[in-house]
Amino acid sequence: MPPAYDQCVTRLSVAIRPPAEVIAALAGLPRLPTPGVTWSAPESWLVKLRPLGHVPEHLVEPLATALAEELEGVPPVPCVLGPVTRRLHAQWLGAPVTGLDDLASLVFDATVGLVPVTHPQPFRADVVLARGRVPAALAGQPVDAGWTVDAVALVADRSAPARPNMIDLARFPLTR
Secondary structure: OOOOHHHOEEEEEEEEOOOHHHHHHHHOOOOOOOOOEEEOOHHHOOEEEEEEEEEEHHHHHHHHHHHHHHHOOOOOEEEEEOOEOEEEOOOEEEEEEEOOHHHHHHHHHHHOOOOOOOOOOOOOOEEEEEEEOOOHHHOOOEOOEEEEEOEEEEEEEOOEOOEOOEEEEEEEEOOO
């Protein structure tokens, strides 16, 4: 049953946006036409610290407040992309990102009281490059980049087929 109008839901994630040089490294990977596979657009490339799923609109402000409080004073976090792409549950092709476990744990702690667990645990950070029936042969492409995460965002996914639309509802700077 669809939600009532005053209880509209939005698909949300707490995520980081890779910088331009990381987007360029990912864009340089082969993206061969493959039956049953849809390649994601660079505009949708995020590193999700916690996918929240479909969340009622009235929880957006409390989520933003909880995240702001939890992330206040957290320093920037170095992370690394790679070393190779991987197949996730035969449904996604991802580029793994390491170094974010502690940050993801903080995000989880800040949000779990508002949004129950909706996605598999434990946490695994990836930039999703493709979806669908991803053959194992697509995995294993070398990719190597590193950066320092200086902000986390509460992101609404308002995408439509072939039209990515990822909107930052709130940003939380990480400061020294």
